[in-house]
Amino acid sequence: MLQDDAEGGGGVALKDLDDILSESIRRNGESLVAVLQDIQEHYNYLPERALRSLSRKTGVPLIDIYRVATFYNSFSLVPRGKHQIVVCAGTTCHVRGASKVTEEISRVLGIGPGQVSADGNFSLDTVNCLGCCAFAPVMVVDGEYHGNLTPAKTRKILTSLKAKWLLPAGEADERGLVDDGDAEETEGA
């Protein structure tokens, strides 16, 4: 489904766009940040078409909307992955080896920070601190926190998750947790 949305940005039909914009503008008034947050929450990124439409509706020049959209780290102009991996690059995590963890994630997923995998399945982002520094280094996978990471532990978590994600829907549950051996095989896929 994501692929359809991803192509081109400009031409895609965005379901419910009008309603989402009207409702968000009604609630948030002039706060561009809040409206963009609503759009991103809905589509998981800021589609060009939505921003154009927002500009028409509010009379705010498109360039000003883009200025806000590109100023803040949490906005994305390209679709984020279906599964989102966020790794902390804060000071405590750095001191306790986050850069090695990040490298390991990149190796397992084949994408660097800020990137999305070609199939749109997962994306990797860094943040400055997740506020769980006591468990540094920390990553969050689809909202679930994993702490006290080492490269080896990270690889274990991600290879098994990745294998699960790449299975056709439904099968993942039947098979339960995939062990490392299986994960190796799926990695090439």
Place this chain on the structure above:
Amino acid sequence: MTVTPKRLRAPEDLTVLRQSLVDRTDDRKPRIAVCGDTGCAVCGSLGLASSFKEIIERRGLKDRVGLKVTGCLGFCEQGPVVLVFPGEIFYRKVGPGDVEEIIDRTVLGGELVERLLYRDPITGQKLPRCSDLPFYKNQTRVLLEGNWRIDPNDIYDYIARGGYSAVAKALYEMTPEDVISEVKEARLRGRGGAGFPTGLKWEICRKTKGDTKYVVCNADEGDPGAFMDRSLLEGNPHSVLEGMIIAGIGIGARHGVIYVRAEYPTAVVKIRNAIEQASELGLLGENILGSDFSFDVTISKGAGAFVCGEETALLLSAEGKVGEPRQKPPFPAEKGYKGKPTVINNVETFANVPLIIKNGAAEYRRVGTEKSGGTKIFCLVGKVNNTGLVEVPLGITLREIIFGIGGGIKNGKRFKAVQTGGPSGGCLPEQMLDLKVDFEELSRAGSIMGSGGMIVMDEDTCVVDIARYFLQFLKSESCGKCFSCREGINRMLEIVEGIAAGEGSPEDLDLLEELACAVKDASMCGLGQTSANPVLSTLRYFRDEYLAHVELKKCPAAVCRALIRFQIDENLCTGCGICRKECPAEAIEGERRKPHTIDPNRCMKCGVCMEVCKFGAITKS
């Protein structure tokens, strides 16, 4: 919730309600507190809390055993943490398998579960009560006390413990001027970093003419390594709201805004819930407690930009615009949110206010220093044994915090530096450990108090790498508005990267120092003005380490990749082959059961081999 919300129309209503809730505070009834903070949630505390709930319900113990999912209990290192009252029994690293036993043996039977107790690493003694643990014993927990006892989702819990009585007092027993002079008298200084006197800020705002004024709470907490504000918002959100309402009374504002950073989803949920509950009871909204004072609070969510913690940037961002700092004056107290006079304070600053109003400035000032009253919460993290949230009186020494409370350095390593104040702060070495922690002393030493991050570093941390890290951080977070900050940080980063790569020269150090001073002097906002601190403080205290990089081309802490080498000790290597299998660069060769070797040309120095080797055969130098 056992009480149906009923609007409180007079201060007496609040008193009556509190009395009716008194049985909830009955500390004789056995109670269990499970830490539900995002921190402990990382290690599974939420599943633990549901196990407790499920078992208590299944066994029909609901009337005999109380259960609370609280905010951060402080000692994160030992998470998931569970406290049992009465007695403040401290159980550590509790798993779902321990639940039944805690209920049967401790809560119902009054015995201890030995294996879950904290063991003093020095004496080897098991310490059952919080008051026995060095981590807690050496703190002064005034603000964080609430986190132990209050269910953050339940306003009645807060009210039962005297919550919102400070609002009643400020409304009915004091004039707005009294409120301000009490806060001034208390010598409360902003906890967001700069330490500006809070009462004075309120006074300026009160005196500024204007029909509409705002109270803004800075919950951006951008310093990496700091989570005090998150823990207060998640653990005791009403204390922050109460502080904001009192600020509103003081300056004559009727609207408040809490600006929370995007990375704190749970805090947003807790605060939103607290606002709803307070509004239902008439503690927010029109005619609070039947007075003619009205006050409401809305939430504005950040979108991930460090510079938005700076007050002028934050105010623009809260309006939904690009958060670029602007020139001061005019200060926010004169021209702030939507151009109106605004008081902007940090989360922890607001959380202190109810205490001052309730107990009076004199009582409040019994803790702290001559110039700064009260306590400060720090996040003690990094290479220290007892990581967690600690609250101490201002004026305590760094040594007391790191060694007395923090229990010293992990794995018996040597202390190297402590970093305070986040990217705007500095690294302080061993000889500064007896420094008293307050706003003036820390800036004199070349760091700043900052919002409360305290990151401990050991001998395995390289200060050049730390300087590089902060410059990289500041480079990506500088808004780019002023030249000195935008370009200066970039050039400093280039120099430090060169040093880390082994391409630096001794002259680079002087150039770096000169550049750092220029950036400091010529930048407009706090970000640029303090951006030189990480560089200047490390140069000041650790020049030798820089010199080792530029003269000897060595990284003493073995961190900077261009300057280190991994090696396998052939006497220790058993030839198990695990490093060969795990090496992502395929740089390791060797036959089974024979010592392996690393090809330095292929090795990318990721350190995976060292991590996986079970025989300690791999070293770096």
